[in-house]
Amino acid sequence: MSSNTSQKVAVLGTGKIGEALLSGMIRGGWAPADLLVTTRRQERADELRTRYGVTPVTNAEAAKQADTLILACKPQDMAKLLDELAPHVTPDRLVISAAAGITTAFIEERLTESTPVVRVMPNTPVLVDEGMSVISAGSHASSAALAHAEAIFGAVGKTLRVPETQQDACTALSGSGPAYFYFLVEAMTDAGILLGLPRDKAHDLIVQAAIGASVMLRDSGEHPVKLRENVTSPAGTTINAIRELENHGVRAALIAALEAARDRSRELASGNNT
């Protein structure tokens, strides 16, 4: 929904993801006058007002003034935020949570009965309009509510609807996903250093390989196995590297890593917040 509908959207807990979303919404045509933000620290509120022209308010004011409330604090801070909001949120509001692990039921049981809640798992490429936001409806969210969430998060990348039972898995794959690629780039750049390349050249080579491979994955329609086979010449260089990756259990490590991320997402929902 764009600014000409005069719907107000508030981002509550405007940190990294909240700001990324806010900046994307403004790029996508939302009027800063229709965007409210809440923060814990005054200096952060001032920073957001100066940078984007949005209006900092308290959580209670956000609930009173905004039609859509996007909860973007850490899962560990969610219960406290909901305690502050609960007296002020009426069921004509749409509540969207971007917090890992937090279920729509967790939110619904703390708000006025029948308040529509949508759970979204974005990722940091929303900063460059290449995000992926995975969206699920709570028990009182209509298809219009889902479409509204899609309009907001669709301004900064793609969206995908899934049943909420798949959200923890999607968090492991997509929410955390960019971190794994950065980790690979970091490790492969170190390999370049070992092989005698200057760090800046190694970095540029790996980043461009990542961009080229990503565009081919997205646009070629080929299976990743086929794309990898095309690089892997008989008795060539690549197969020697692949053998080492398999010897070191990299495939199994990735499977175990994503399973651990999925499990942590589940834990956050069950109140294990340490």
Ligand SMILES: NC(=O)C1=CN([C@@H]2O[C@H](COP(=O)(O)OP(=O)(O)OC[C@H]3O[C@@H](n4cnc5c(N)ncnc54)[C@H](OP(=O)(O)O)[C@@H]3O)[C@@H](O)[C@H]2O)C=CC1
């Ligand atoms: N980072 C990522 O890649 C992704 C994060 N997420 C989810 O997004 C959420 C935010 O993550 P991220 O942006 O990284 O975290 P940040 O810590 O950057 O942002 C959270 C913000 O919430 C503020 N805050 C906490 N409690 C309150 C409150 N009661 N009232 C107002 N503001 C409050 C914090 O203030 P202060 O700065 O003072 O602590 C902080 O600025 C998390 O739930 C995370 O699971 C989802 C997808 C990807």
Ligand SMILES: O=C(O)[C@@H]1CCC=N1
């Ligand atoms: O690490 C985290 O918990 C958050 C959620 C997904 C990405 N970052």
